[in-house]
Amino acid sequence: MSATVEFAKMNGLGNKILVVDMRGRTDKVTPQAAIALNADAATAFDQIMAIHDPKAEGTDAWIDILNCDGTKAQACGNGTRCVVQALSAETGQKVFTLQTVAGILNAAELADGTISVDMGRPVFEWDKIPLAEEFFDTSRIELQIGPIDNPVLHSPSAMSIGNPHAIFWVDRDPMSFDLERFGPLLENHPMFPEKANITLAQVTSDASLRTRTWERGAGLTLACGSAACAAGVSAARTGRTGRKVTIDVATAPSRQPLTIEWREDDHVVMTGPAEWEWSGTVDPVTGAWQRDEAVEAPGAEAK
Numbered sequence: 019m020s021a022t023v024e025f026a027k028m029n030g031l032g033n034k035i036l037v038v039d040m041r042g043r044t045d046k047v048t049p050q051a052a053i054a055l056n057a058d059a060a061t062a063f064d065q066i067m068a069i070h071d072p073k074a075e076g077t078d079a080w081i082d083i084l085n086c087d088g089t090k091a092q093a094c095g096n097g098t099r100c101v102v103q104a105l106s107a108e109t110g111q112k113v114f115t116l117q118t119v120a121g122i123l124n125a126a127e128l129a130d131g132t133i134s135v136d137m138g139r140p141v142f143e144w145d146k147i148p149l150a151e152e153f154f155d156t157s158r159i160e161l162q163i164g165p166i167d168n169p170v171l172h173s174p175s176a177m178s179i180g181n182p183h184a185i186f187w188v189d190r191d192p193m194s195f196d197l198e199r200f201g202p203l204l205e206n207h208p209m210f211p212e213k214a215n216i217t218l219a220q221v222t223s224d225a226s227l228r229t230r231t232w233e234r235g236a237g238l239t240l241a242c243g244s245a246a247c248a249a250g251v252s253a254a255r256t257g258r259t260g261r262k263v264t265i266d267v268a269t270a271p272s273r274q275p276l277t278i279e280w281r282e283d284d285h286v287v288m289t290g291p292a293e294w295e296w297s298g299t300v301d302p303v304t305g306a307w308q309r310d311e312a313v314e315a316p317g318a319e320a321k
């Protein structure tokens with residue numbers, strides 16, 4: 019087995035993603051490699067999406083997801099769009115069936131270059147999100163932060179879209195909250211036995227939201243696709259919006275919206291962009307890496 023594999027530095031709305039090609043190998047990107055890559059400013063990332071050979075018939079690849087602290091994640095919406103763009107640039111294929119620990123994801127690169135991912139069905143049962151306490155209705159759970167008689171954030175909607183999310187509804191710009199302070203407290207709150215991704219969501223119309231996320235295992239990121247899915251579903255579930263919304267991710271540099279549709283068949287479909295930045299090679303055991311000389315995006319000449 020070669021000591022190094024190819025990888026691409028990409029982003030989904032600013033969410034920093036390393037797509038690592040582990041096909042043809044039996045080993046995995048180690049947590050140590052993830053931590054080393056994240057410690058280097060040039061390769062600092064939010065998630066690694068490691069592409070492995072498919073495990074099930076009818077699927078194109080198995081995807082292993084690591085947060086920048088070396089922990090595993092079950093879902094990553096922005097990273098999945100990056101994987102689709104990378105595979106599409108390599109093969110010309112437009113439609114993919116990917117598998118993660120959370121299940122099968124059907125995805126496609128659309129004619130306008132955006133990527134649509136069916137993120138599966140939302141999970142609302144308290145013990146499957148999971149929450150530490152039984153709640154019959156997880157669309158508004160008892161949890162608050164700040165003074166007991168005047169909480170800063172309270173009564174989030176909880177759900178899983180493969181990974182656990184808590185959506186706190188706010189009535190002003192999410193950027194005006196000190197999420198850097200509250201994020202770690204809420205991510206690690208005893209209510210969430212597997213921790214949680216924490217999102218502030220402001221309803222801006224009956225078909226749009228503005229969000230900002232503190233990610234489990236990664237902290238403040240510029241965007242979080244699965245959180246956008248959770249916010250869109252939770253908004254519809256609580257009657258705040260319809261089932262199709264655009265999400266203005268407050269910290270995304272391009273300010274391109276994500277579209278989230280909670281279809282009538284219960285599947286959640288996320289559509290948005292992905293961007294290649296540069297490619298290189300990396301040792302998946304140590305994280306030692308080197309950047310390629312090539313400057314053009316893979317597959318660029320074919321477009």
Ligand SMILES: N[C@@H](CCC[C@H](N)C(=O)O)C(=O)O
Nearest residue numbers: 091094095096181242243244
């Ligand atoms: N950035 C991701 C979510 C990443 C996973 C998360 N930090 C977790 O541990 O659940 C996205 O775009 O969905």
